[in-house]
Amino acid sequence: MGKNVLLVDDSSTMRKIIGRSLRQAGLDFDNIFEAGDGIEALEVLEKEDIDIVLSDINMPNMDGISFLREKSTRDGIKDIPVLMISTETGDDIIGEAKSLGAVGAIKKPFTPDKVNEVLGPLL
Amino acid sequence: MNVGQDIIDSTKEVFSTMLMIELEVVEVIEGRGGDIPANITSMIGLGKDIRGMLAVHCPAAVAKGITGTFLGMEVEEIGEDVKDAIGEIANMVAGNLKVSFAEAGKDIELAIPTTIIGESFRTSGMSGAQRVVVQFSMNDDLFMIELKFR
Numbered sequence: 001m002g003k004n005v006l007l008v009d010d011s012s013t014m015r016k017i018i019g020r021s022l023r024q025a026g027l028d029f030d031n032i033f034e035a036g037d038g039i040e041a042l043e044v045l046e047k048e049d050i051d052i053v054l055s056d057i058n059m060p061n062m063d064g065i066s067f068l069r070e071k072s073t074r075d076g077i078k079d080i081p082v083l084m085i086s087t088e089t090g091d092d093i094i095g096e097a098k099s100l101g102a103v104g105a106i107k108k109p110f111t112p113d114k115v116n117e118v119l120g121p122l123l
Numbered sequence: 124m125n126v127g128q129d130i131i132d133s134t135k136e137v138f139s140t141m142l143m144i145e146l147e148v149v150e151v152i153e154g155r156g157g158d159i160p161a162n163i164t165s166m167i168g169l170g171k172d173i174r175g176m177l178a179v180h181c182p183a184a185v186a187k188g189i190t191g192t193f194l195g196m197e198v199e200e201i202g203e204d205v206k207d208a209i210g211e212i213a214n215m216v217a218g219n220l221k222v223s224f225a226e227a228g229k230d231i232e233l234a235i236p237t238t239i240i241g242e243s244f245r246t247s248g249m250s251g252a253q254r255v256v257v258q259f260s261m262n263d264d265l266f267m268i269e270l271k272f273r
Contacts, residue, residue: 012203013207013211
């Protein structure tokens with residue numbers, strides 16, 4: 001596929017689960033980068049050639065909404081698509097995420113099929 | 124709203140979806156405190172319309188089993204991976220319960236999970252709070268989900 005993905009979640013276990021789900025869904029990325037919060041995610045986006053971001057919402061230091069807001073101000077990275085993957089499913093918070101540029105959302109818990117259904121068309 | 128049933132449905136969905144494990148319900152306990160026979164507990168604070176706490180209480184064997192299934196590897200000790208994995212279980216169960224409460228017209232906010240390691244501790248607090256505990260069986264081992272709220 002020749003693409004790079006960035007997984008943003010404060011849980012290292014969840015990052016591993018999402019990475020495994022991508023493989024089980026047949027979405028074989030060249031590189032899977034990881035970040036533990038929005039601050040780390042911005043650092044990775046500035047350094048690496050990332051095609052898509054999968055980000056949690058509830059995280060310490062910088063949460064997913066603040067990450068989207070900050071990313072939208074940076075010319076070099078603002079157009080990289082972000083898919084939210086979170087326990088948060090309320091219309092208000094998902095609506096806010098989408099207003100800040102998120103391209104969709106996956107609710108935890110999720111199956112590899114669900115990841116493929118939502119993420120596949122974005123690649 | 125049947126809180127006990129909502130805890131059951133929320134927890135079963137998390138385990139069947141993420142771990143491919145079908146849980147059995149052993150007991151639903153309402154309204155009384157007591158000792159919690161657990162080695163690891165992960166708690167999430169609830170705020171806004173409902174204030175309280177959701178906790179996952181696991182003996183070491185269950186916690187290591189859940190973590191091993193999550194990671195696809197044998198887990199031999201209670202370390203960061205185990206704390207992280209049980210925290211994620213608490214997070215996802217609380218997320219499902221948030222949807223149930225929303226359907227009942229209650230908007231709740233979730234804090235970030237806190238996980239502690241210990242043995243046989245007692246929980247207390249919040250006068251006037253409702254308490255519902257559901258005991259589950261996972262491959263013949265027992266663990267509990269506790270919700271305190273008002």
